[in-house]
Amino acid sequence: MTRIIHHIISYHMSMLWLCFCGVYVPLAIYMWTLSCTGGLIASNFELFIRYVAVGNEPFLSTYNGSFLGTTLPALQNIHSALKKAGLDTRVKVTVPLNADVYESPTNLPSDGNFRSDIQDLMLSIVKFLSDNGAPFTVNIYPFISLYTTPNFPLGFAFFNNSSSTLTDGGKTYDNVFDANHDTLVWALQKNGYGNLSIVIGEIGWPTDGDMNANLNYAQQFNQGFMNNVIAGKGTPMRPTPVDAYLFSLLDEDAKSIQPGNFERHWGLFYIDGQPKYALSLGTLNSNGLVPARGVTYLSQQWCIMSPSASLDDPQVASSVSYACARADCTSLGYGTSCGDLNAQGNISYAFNSYYQQNNQLESACLFPNNLSVVTSNDPSTGTCKFRIMIQSQTVTSGVEGGRGFSISSFVTFVGVFLSAFL
Incomplete structure (x- = not known):
């Protein structure tokens, strides 16, 4: 059985x-x-x-x-x-x-x-x-x-x-x-x-x-x-x-x-x-x-790298590291679902993961030097999905x-x- x-x-x-x-x-x-x-x-x-x-x-x-x-x-x-x-x-x-x-x-x-x-x-x-x-x-x-x-x-x-x-x-x-x-x-x-x-x-x-x-x-x-x-x-x-x-x-x-x-x-x-x-x-x-x-989601919005931001900005690497350490970036990398993203896409994925993990708080999309911006345009592409967090209550798993x-x-x-x- x-x-x-x-x-x-x-x-x-x-x-x-x-x-x-x-x-x-x-x-x-x-x-x-x-x-x-x-x-x-x-x-x-x-x-x-x-x-x-x-x-x-x-x-x-x-x-x-x-x-x-x-x-x-x-x-x-x-x-x-x-x-x-x-x-x-x-x-x-x-x-x-x-x-x-x-x-x-x-x-x-x-x-x-x-x-x-x-x-x-x-x-x-x-x-x-x-x-x-x-x-x-x-x-x-x-x-x-x-x-x-x-x-x-x-x-x-x-x-x-x-x-x-x-x-x-x-x-x-x-x-x-x-x-x-x-x-x-x-x-x-x-x-x-x-x-x-x-x-x-x-x-x-x-x-x-x-x-x-x-x-x-x-x-x-x-x-x-x-x-x-x-x-x-x-x-x-x-x-x-x-x-x-x-x-x-x-x-x-x-x-x-x-x-x-x-x-x-x-x-x-x-x-x-x-x-x-x-x-x-x-x-x-x-x-x-x-x-x-009956699953409800947060607003249809995502945190991405600002189009006006530069990849050469000295705050990029530390911001991505900060986001990934506190969220989930495991879909990035060779052969993964988001493995074909370009540099801007990788950064945006990290920012959005952190943003959704923090229930779309405004402060969660305020990375240094105006690196990030909130958008209503879904940045998902191909097999790579930029996910939106589900509505949550102040109840945590005992695991x-x-x-x-x-x-509920x-x-x-x-x-x-x-x-x-x-």
Whole structure:
């Protein structure tokens, strides 16, 4: 069974919406919520929450081992809280792990095992999951394989590939997702946990911020994955249907871009609730994704570089740096949606991003030396969209890096979105 979407939702009303519609969701929590975790679930959502996810990818190399000593105790503590509330038989505790906690020295799935530097810890976590009937949750991103591996065969990242295959014994792999998944299967099997269930905590493809992050590739990848799910197709080692969450619901324009500029563009929807592309989910709605209704926007105006300003003005570079540091300029760069803009266009994009981020405040389009001006003429061109911010209220997301917007608009969006799946 595939869960249609993965996105951290902290709004109480939105959770009620999901429960009302019969949609099962994972619940992500912070450690400081331990004392109320069981009570929250028991009093509100126990029928629809299957998993509690403790942290996310705690063993990433960028964390420098910060969570090696705390992840397993955190799992044990949350499990104890659920057990105390009488929920441990229905709600399982898991930890979404990055796909590099296991590896294969030959790239063949059958040579897979857990990384030697964390193998003892991984086996302790796997034993905990197995003992408590919880799944092994892993985030698999073929896009990351393409992004980080020189000369990675492009076709092998997708599900309709016929140009690149990998043969492992009597099994043939035509895409990297299946190969990655089965590397984990072999790692579990070699260590005595061959029957442990696997959940794909995150899978998706970004639409901007890199030459391989675009609407066409994202649609191709996600539709290929959904086609396999709809057909009930698994992997060579586990031919039963994959249990997975698509990542993610919305773009996150304040997310860290340390891994790459693409990090802010994983959404199936733009931040205004408009779908980026058609995606069939095997429902009666052939288009699958439906736009949010009742979304209101700010005025049809943009902040651009003044036609009378000079590119040689000494304030240009610092102004662009200031704007991009406080807004989102990840659509600028080689191969991105706005990669073909000229110098003036790049500057205008940065100015407008800052202007919209600040809800079109007059002061947000007053860059030094009269570099900027407000215009009612849409500067968008080709694939590059100069976006207008949606109306917002003084309500902010409880998710770190999240953006603030209207609860009513969000609940409307969730309700309309779910109509595609019911």
